[in-house]
Amino acid sequence: MKQIVALIRQQRFNRTRTALADAGFSSFTARKVVGRGQNDRGEGSMLLPRRMLTIVVKDNDADAAIRTIIGVNKTGVAGDGRIFVLPVHDASRIRTRERGTEALTER
Amino acid sequence: MVMVQAIVRPEKVYAVMNALLDAGFPALTKFEVAGRGKQRGIRIGEVTYDELPKEMLMIVVTEEEAPLVIDTIERAARTNVHGAFGDGKIFVLPVEASYTISTGARDAQAVGV
Numbered sequence: 001m002k003q004i005v006a007l008i009r010q011q012r013f014n015r016t017r018t019a020l021a022d023a024g025f026s027s028f029t030a031r032k033v034v035g036r037g038q039n040d041r042g043e044g045s046m047l048l049p050r051r052m053l054t055i056v057v058k059d060n061d062a063d064a065a066i067r068t069i070i071g072v073n074k075t076g077v078a079g080d081g082r083i084f085v086l087p088v089h090d091a092s093r094i095r096t097r098e099r100g101t102e103a104l105t106e107r
Numbered sequence: 108m109v110m111v112q113a114i115v116r117p118e119k120v121y122a123v124m125n126a127l128l129d130a131g132f133p134a135l136t137k138f139e140v141a142g143r144g145k146q147r148g149i150r151i152g153e154v155t156y157d158e159l160p161k162e163m164l165m166i167v168v169t170e171e172e173a174p175l176v177i178d179t180i181e182r183a184a185r186t187n188v189h190g191a192f193g194d195g196k197i198f199v200l201p202v203e204a205s206y207t208i209s210t211g212a213r214d215a216q217a218v219g220v
Contacts, residue, residue: 002203005110005165006208007136008208031138032138033136033137033138034136034137034138035134035135035136035137035165036133036134036135037133037134038133038134039133040133040134041128041133047137050136052136052138066206069208070206070208070211073208074208074209074210074211075209076209076210077209078209079209080207080208080209081208081209082167082205082206082207082208083204083205083206083208084108084110084167084202084204084205084206085202085203085204085205086110086200086201086202086203087201087203
């Protein structure tokens, strides 16, 4: 399993959510964050608002999810955001106590 | 690549961010969290606070840069020279891949490329 952490522009959030759902990734966690990027150097660099999406997927679904997010969010301008892929050791669906990939929503 | 997750005091977060900027690490993500540590919250008189507000910083760097980032955060986030309970914690997580959305490209420095 992989945890995909995507930092995207706030105004692209709804489109990203729809695109992910269409691609079969209906489950994710979203939260509002602020941050700055590689280019935001110098004193008093502004912190820009972004949406952070966290999606846990099976290993072989990761690429499709990443491509979907890039497809919606790429404008070609610095500030589009970043995606990180982290390994996930285990998962549990608390309701049924299913473990591992069984705990993930079927794509 | 590794993701450094630092949970620090809200009053220290801008000192930490400026220290990171000076050390050459401008890129980070910040959000508010609440939690407790091994002190099990804090008790002030009759009132017990089960969870305390903190700020979480996420910084993704190469494995070689991680010790400097961690050292920079520790120095800036500590209360006076000795440190105090509630100063926070730092976690380091593996990052298998990283993508820059504006180019759509996978970043070359990630592990396993």
